[in-house]
Amino acid sequence: MKPAPGCPVRFFYRDEYVYDVLEAGYRHTFDVNRPKRIRDGLIQVGAVGADAFHEAPPVSDQQLLLVHTKDYLESIKDPDTLARSLLLDPSHPWDERLLEPFRFAAGGTVAAARMAATERLLCVNLGGGFHHAQADKTEGFCAIADVAIATRLLQRDRRVERVLIVDLDYHHGNGNALIFADDESVFTYSMHTVNWCWITKRNNRDVLLPPHASDEVYLKALSESLPDVVDAFDPELAFYVAGSDPFIEDVLGDCDMSEEGMLERDRFVTGQLWGRGIPTVVVTAGGYGESSWRIYVNYFKWLLEHEAGR
Ligand SMILES: [Zn+2]
Numbered sequence: 610m611k612p613a614p615g616c617p618v619r620f621f622y623r624d625e626y627v628y629d630v631l632e633a634g635y636r637h638t639f640d641v642n643r644p645k646r647i648r649d650g651l652i653q654v655g656a657v658g659a660d661a662f663h664e665a666p667p668v669s670d671q672q673l674l675l676v677h678t679k680d681y682l683e684s685i686k687d688p689d690t691l692a693r694s695l696l697l698d699p700s701h702p703w704d705e706r707l708l709e710p711f712r713f714a715a716g717g718t719v720a721a722a723r724m725a726a727t728e729r730l731l732c733v734n735l736g737g738g739f740h741h742a743q744a745d746k747t748e749g750f751c752a753i754a755d756v757a758i759a760t761r762l763l764q765r766d767r768r769v770e771r772v773l774i775v776d777l778d779y780h781h782g783n784g785n786a787l788i789f790a791d792d793e794s795v796f797t798y799s800m801h802t803v804n805w806c807w808i809t810k811r812n813n814r815d816v817l818l819p820p821h822a823s824d825e826v827y828l829k830a831l832s833e834s835l836p837d838v839v840d841a842f843d844p845e846l847a848f849y850v851a852g853s854d855p856f857i858e859d860v861l862g863d864c865d866m867s868e869e870g871m872l873e874r875d876r877f878v879t880g881q882l883w884g885r886g887i888p889t890v891v892v893t894a895g896g897y898g899e900s901s902w903r904i905y906v907n908y909f910k911w912l913l914e915h916e917a918g919r
Contacts (some may be wrong), residue, residue, distance in 0.1 A: 650906035665720030667712035715755035722759035773844035778852025793853030824870030842878035853896030853904035
């Protein structure tokens with residue numbers, strides 16, 4: 610059998626995505642070292658070499674202001690204010706390094722989107738996907754709305770018009786839904802459990818799952834809803850907010866997806882987007898606990914070994 614040529618995927622990562630907050634009273638279950646673990650995991654399984662990762666500059670103030678308000682930008686530059694909004698220990702002497710991982714990860718999303726749109730590639734950022742961040746508000750450990758900034762930037766530069774955001778993070782993608790509420794050029798699709806139905810802001814398409822959704826239930830709901838959205842909206846660029854928190858080992862989510870089921874999810878979405886010729890950007894988004902990184906290594910290794918739907 611002829612080996613599959615593999616998908617022409619490009620990765621974005623740099624060490625600045627990781628800032629060690631563990632020494633400073635950080636008690637959240639999000640693994641802050643995850644971007645590096647994914648990178649190291651891909652190298653360890655022989656999927657890529659150490660030189661496979663593009664490094665992007667951090668997102669600039671000017672780019673931030675495409676989505677966020679001036680007052681908000683000033684507020685997140687103040688380490689104490691940012692620490693409070695991220696629910697970090699206020700007694701720790703925080704400094705400007707606290708915002709840096711957000712700026713660098715968002716810069717990675719911007720660069721990945723630019724490359725995907727101009728070179729018609731599938732680009733993966735090993736960070737980003739801060740889907741709760743809003744124009745004037747930090748929420749759920751999301752300080753910078755990276756996907757929204759990248760979208761506005763590419764639209765401003767007339768690289769793309771119609772952008773689809775496919776959000777399969779366990780949580781509701783309320784930040785992007787709010788930012789693009791009155792913008793018909795951006796379609797937000799989000800699948801999450803009924804736990805989030807109290808959120809009043811709706812995406813263009815919300816798919817609700819029952820608690821403890823199995824592989825079968827989850828993949829059925831996905832396959833019955835996503836293809837029609839892609840057909841009808843016909844995007845020129847797609848973001849896949851690929852949160853790993855529907856995984857059964859996730860310590861926050863209550864979905865019962867197996868490791869194989871998660872890979873099947875990612876393969877399906879890739880086929881629906883990249884497989885249809887749509888330039889695609891994958892961002893890692895949420896995922897809690899020690900095993901989250903494995904879900905991404907499985908997915909990205911698969912991307913490198915397969916044509917991914919084409
Ligand atoms: Zn999440």
